[in-house]
Amino acid sequence: xxxxxxxxxxxxxxxxxxxxxxxxxxxxxxxxxxxxxxxxxxxxxxxxxxxxxxxxxxxxxxxxxxxxxxxxxxxxxxxxxxxxxxxxxxxxxxxxxxxxxxxxxxxxxxxxxxxxxxxxxxxxxxxxxxxxxxxxxxxxxxxxxxxxxxxxxxxxxxxxxxxxxxxxxxxxxxxxxxxxxxxxxxxxxxxxxxxxxxxxxxxxxxxxxxxxxxxxxxxxxxxxxxxxxxxxxxxxxxxxxxxxxxxxxxxxxxxxxxxxxxxxxxxxxxxxxxxxxxxxxxxxxxxxxxxxxxxxxxxxxxxxxxxxxxxxxxxxxxxxxxxxxxxxxxxxxxxxxxxxxxxxxxxxxxxxxxxxxxxxxxxxxxxxxxxxxxxxxxxxxxxxxxxxxxxxxxxxxxxxxxxxxxxxxxxxxxxxxxxxxxxxxxxxxxxxxxxxxxxxxxxxxxxxxxxxxxxxxxxxxxxxxxxxxxxxxxxxxxxxxxxxxxxxxxxxxxxxxxxxxxxxxxxxxxxxxxxxxxxxxxxxxxxxxxxxxxxxxxxxxxxxxxxxxxxxxxxxxxxxxxxxxxxxxxxxxxxxxxxxxxxxxxxxxxxxxxxxxxxxxxxxxxxxxxxxxxxxxxxxxxxxxxxxxxxxxxxxxxxxxxxxxxxxxxxxxxxxxxxxxxxxxxxxxxxxxxxxxxxxxxxxxxxxxxxxxxxxxxxxxxxxxxxxxxxxxxxxxxxxxxxxxxxxxxxxxxxxxxxxxxxxxxxxxxxxxxxxxxxxxxxxxxxxxxxxxxxxxxxxxxxxxxxxxxxxxxxxxxxxxxxxxxxxx
Numbered sequence: 042x043x044x045x046x047x048x049x050x051x052x053x054x055x056x057x058x059x060x061x062x063x064x065x066x067x068x069x070x071x072x073x074x075x076x077x078x079x080x081x082x083x084x085x086x087x088x089x090x091x092x093x094x095x096x097x098x099x100x101x102x103x104x105x106x107x108x109x110x111x112x113x114x115x116x117x118x119x120x121x122x123x124x125x126x127x128x129x130x131x132x133x134x135x136x137x138x139x140x141x142x143x144x145x146x147x148x149x150x151x152x153x154x155x156x157x158x159x160x161x162x163x164x165x166x167x168x169x170x171x172x173x174x175x176x177x178x179x180x181x182x183x184x185x186x187x188x189x190x191x192x193x194x195x196x197x198x199x200x201x202x203x204x205x206x207x208x209x210x211x212x213x214x215x216x217x218x219x220x221x222x223x224x225x226x227x228x229x230x231x232x233x234x235x236x237x238x239x240x241x242x243x244x245x246x247x248x249x250x251x252x253x254x255x256x257x258x259x260x261x262x263x264x265x266x267x268x269x270x271x272x273x274x275x276x277x278x279x280x281x282x283x284x285x286x287x288x289x290x291x292x293x294x295x296x297x298x299x300x301x302x303x304x305x306x307x308x309x310x311x312x313x314x315x316x317x318x319x320x321x322x323x324x325x326x327x328x329x330x331x332x333x334x335x336x337x338x339x340x341x342x343x344x345x346x347x348x349x350x351x352x353x354x355x356x357x358x359x360x361x362x363x364x365x366x367x368x369x370x371x372x373x374x375x376x377x378x379x380x381x382x383x384x385x386x387x388x389x390x391x392x393x394x395x396x397x398x399x400x401x402x403x404x405x406x407x408x409x410x411x412x413x414x415x416x417x418x419x420x421x422x423x424x425x426x427x428x429x430x431x432x433x434x435x436x437x438x439x440x441x442x443x444x445x446x447x448x449x450x451x452x453x454x455x456x457x458x459x460x461x462x463x464x465x466x467x468x469x470x471x472x473x474x475x476x477x478x479x480x481x482x483x484x485x486x487x488x489x490x491x492x493x494x495x496x497x498x499x500x501x502x503x504x505x506x507x508x509x510x511x512x513x514x515x516x517x518x519x520x521x522x523x524x525x526x527x528x529x530x531x532x533x534x535x536x537x538x539x540x541x542x543x544x545x546x547x548x549x550x551x552x553x554x555x556x557x558x559x560x561x562x563x564x565x566x567x568x569x570x571x572x573x574x575x576x577x578x579x580x581x582x583x584x585x586x587x588x589x590x591x592x593x594x595x596x597x598x599x600x601x602x603x604x605x606x607x608x609x610x611x612x613x614x615x616x617x618x619x620x621x622x623x624x625x626x627x628x629x630x631x632x633x634x635x636x637x638x639x640x641x642x643x644x645x646x647x648x649x650x651x652x653x654x655x656x657x658x659x660x661x662x663x664x665x666x667x668x669x670x671x672x673x674x675x676x677x678x679x680x681x682x683x684x685x686x687x688x689x690x691x692x693x694x695x696x697x698x699x700x701x702x703x704x705x706x707x708x709x710x711x712x713x714x715x716x717x718x719x720x721x722x723x724x725x726x727x728x729x730x731x732x733x734x735x736x737x738x739x740x741x742x743x744x745x746x747x748x749x750x751x752x753x754x755x756x757x758x759x760x761x762x763x764x765x766x767x768x769x770x771x772x773x774x775x776x777x778x779x780x781x782x783x784x785x786x787x788x789x790x791x792x793x794x795x796x797x798x799x800x801x802x803x804x805x806x807x808x809x810x811x812x813x814x815x816x817x818x819x820x821x822x823x824x825x826x827x828x829x830x831x832x833x834x835x836x837x838x839x840x841x842x843x844x845x846x847x848x849x850x
Contacts, residue, residue: 064487065422065476066111066134070143072104072120074150080104081148084122088132090114112485112545113139125150139422167197167650167696167706174198174652174694178243179270180704181735181747185281185772185785185823187288188313189238189267194751194768195735196246197652197694197708199265201751201768207231208756209250209263210656210690210710216259218266239290239311241281241823244270250654251584251597251638254537254553255472255491258580258602270294277829285821287314296829303355310348315377316816317341318795323809325670331388333674335620339381347373363416372407381618385674395448400617402441409434423476423489431468438462441617445513452513458523460505460613470495489541491553494534501529505613523614526566529627531604534558547588551597555580559604563627565612572627578602595640603632603664609680622677630682635659649697660686663716665759670807683718683759707734716759723759723804730754743776761802761809768796768817778826785823794818 068088072081086106087097095116100106113134121127125148132141168175176196178184184192194201201207209215217231247266249256256264270279278295292309321337351369358364381398414429438461445454472493479486507523510516539553556579563572582599611625640654663686668678690712698704715726731753738746750769755762772787790796795818800811 064110064112065139066113067107067109067140068111068118068132068143069107071145072100073145073147075147076150081122081125084120087119089117089119120146120148122148167694173247173249176246178240178245181737184240185774185787185825187240187787188235189240189243190235192240192243192246193235195733195749196248198248198250198692198710207235209248210688210692210712216264218264220269221266239292239309241292241825242269242309244268251599251636253551253582254539254555254580255493257535258555258557258578259604277827279825279827281823281825283821283823285819287819288821301357305353308350312344312346314344318814320812321809323807325672325674325807326805327672332672333393334386334388335674336384337381339379341377341379343376343378345373345375347371361418365414367412368410370407370409375404375406377402377404383620396453397446398618399444399446400441402617404439406437407435421476423474425474428471433466435464437464439613443617443619445619454513455510455517456616457508457517458505458616460503462503462611463501465500467498468496484544484546486542486544491539492537494536497533499531503527503611503613525568525612527612527627528564528566529610530562532560549586551584553582591644593642597638599636601634601636603634605629605631605664609664620675622675624677624679626679626681629664629680630662632664633661650695652694654692656690656692658688667760668802668804676807683716683721685717687715689713702739704737714757716757718759725757725759727757727762729756743780745774747772760804761800763800764798766796766798781828782826787821789819790817
C-alpha cells in the first residue's frame, strides 16, 4: 500500500481513473469436437501453476475461451468437459510474448461414458464485473418477443414503472448508450424508445453507477449500456418472428467476418400497443381556498409502428489497425390518441363547464447516424490510440388536433398544432492509452494512463405553429401568441486524464478528472429574444478497492452533471388537453450531482454472488417537472430547477445456481429520498423500495421454464407521491433443429387485465388525486432460427463515439 501511495503522488496530475486488469497476459483458444467439428460450449479451461489452480474460465456457446490478467510464467492448461477426454499441456508467457492464441483445439469424445451424458450448463444471468453489473439478457428466455423496457425491468439497480419510465436508484437523470455509443432514439424520450426497441436484439445490459473520468460527465444517476447481438467470425445470422396481442415484430441480421473484412447487416420492424385509462380530480386553490374542481376521465388505445436498419463495416489493413464505418436509421410513428371527458364545477358543485375532447396526437420520428473511426494498437499490450467521428440527424415532429364537444355533441372549439423539431450533432474525439509496470521491493504495480479530448456541437431547432377556431364552426386562424421559431446551439469541449493502478496484493486505485466547457446560444426568432450561457465543470472521480480472496471491498466518489436535454428545452406548448398544458423550459440550468458509494462483493466456491452497496446522492439545481394552476382551473407543467435532491440507500443483489439446471437472481433497493425548494416553499421526503427476482430452470429435451417479477413502493417528487406497482411474467422455451431454432411462449401479468396506480399532488395553487389503469395482460409467441457458423477469432473490437451526455429520461 505504501508503494501505491508513493506512485500516486509521483504520477497523478490533475486526475486519473480505475484499474481492473493490471497484468498483460492473455491466453485464448476455441474448443471443438474432434468428430463433429462443432463447438464445445461451457467446457472448463483451468490454468494451474505448480500443480495448484491459479485461475480459469468456461467456454462460450461458440467454444471460445479467454483468460486474462495473467503475470508472466509457466503454467499448465487443463481443458475438460463431461463426455470428453481431458486435454492438458504446458503454456508459457514471457515479457516478449504476453498474448498466446492457441487457435482451435480438438477434444476427443470419451466413448466409455458418452452415451449417458446430458449437457445442462448455464451462464449466470447477472455478473459483477467490478466497475459494472452485467445482465445477460440473451440467457433470459422470457425476453423473447418483448421490448427493451421488459429487459430493463430485470436489471439490478434499475426500476421501470408501468409507463416505461426508468430510474437508477431513484434518479431518472441517466444516460443510455447502445453498443457503447449514443443513440438519438434514446435521447428523444427514453420510455417511448425502450417500448419500441425489440428485446430479441439485446445481448446484455451493463449498469455503471460510478463512471470514471473517461466517460462524459453527463448523467447524474449513472450510465446504462445496451449491447446488441453480433457475430464473431465466419458467416452467421438469425431471423425472428413474434406474434402477440401487445407486441408484434419481424427481424433478421446477417454477420460476415473473414480475415480483414467484417460486415454486419440487420433490420427489424415492430408494433407496440399502449392501452390505458385515467381519472383525475383537481381542486384549484387561491389563498388556500378552493376556487373550482375539475374532474377528468380519459381512455386511450394506440398502436405504434416503426423499424430500423443498421450496417457496420470493419476493415483491418494490418494486424494492429482497424478502420470502422457504421450507419443506422430508426423511424416510425407513435400515435397517442385519446378521448377526454371534462367537468368543471365551483366548490358548491354547480357546473361551470362540461365537454369532451377528442385528441388526435401523432409523433412521426426518425434518426440517421454515421460513425467513422480509426484505432491503432501497438505491440505493447493495451497501448492504443483512436480517432473517432460521428454525425447524427434526428427530426422529431409532433402534430395534434383537438376537437371539443358539448354534452349535446355540438363542436365548440378546434385547435391544430404542428411542431417540427430537429437535432443535428457533430462529434470528434481522440484517446490514447499507455500501460506500464513498476516493480517494488515487496509488490508490483501495473499502471494504465489514459488521456483524451472531445468536442460536440449540437444544432437544435423547433418551429411550432398553432391555429384555432374559438367557436368550432369557423376556419382555423393562426394564433401568434403560441407560435415561434426557436434555434439552439450547444458546444461542449472536454478533456480528461486518468490513471489506473493495480497491485498483486489486490489493491486497486482509479482516480481521474474531466474538464468540460459548455457554451450555449439560443434564439427565439419570431419574438427576437436571445439567451446565452456558458460554464465550466471540473469533474473528479476516485475509486479505491481491495480484494481479499473471493471478497472485494470498494469505496468511490464522483461528480456528475445533467445538462438540460432538448426534451426539456423545447418551448412548444402541448395543449392537446386544453385544461392541462405541457411545455419545455429553455432557461434551465444544469444539475450537479455528488455521488458516494461503499460496496462489498463476495463470490463463493459454489457460485453464489452477493453484491452490496451503500450509497449517497446529493444534487444541486435538480430538474423536476412542476405544475402551477391558474384561477380558471388551467394548469401548465414544465421542467424547473428546484434546490436539492438527496438520496441515502442500500442496494443488494444476489445471484447463484443451486444446481446446473437452476439459475436464480434477485435484488432489493431501499432508499430515503428528500427534496427541497425554499424558493417555492415546498419540500417532500420519504422511504422508497423496489424488489425484483428471476428464476430459470432447464429441463431435459431442450425445454426451459422461467418466472420473473418486479415490485415497487412507488416514487416521490417535489409536489407529490405515486403508489406502488408490480410486474410479473412466465415463459417456456423449446429448442429444436440441433438447437438452431427455438419457440418461446411468454405471458405478462396473466391473472389481471390491468394494473392500477394512484398519485397525489400538492402545491400552493392546487391539490389533485390521480388514478391510472394500465392494461398489460399480454401473451406472445416467438420463433427464432439461427443459421451459419459463428466461431472465435473476431480480432479487435471496433471503437465508436460515446456521447454519454446525450441519453434520455
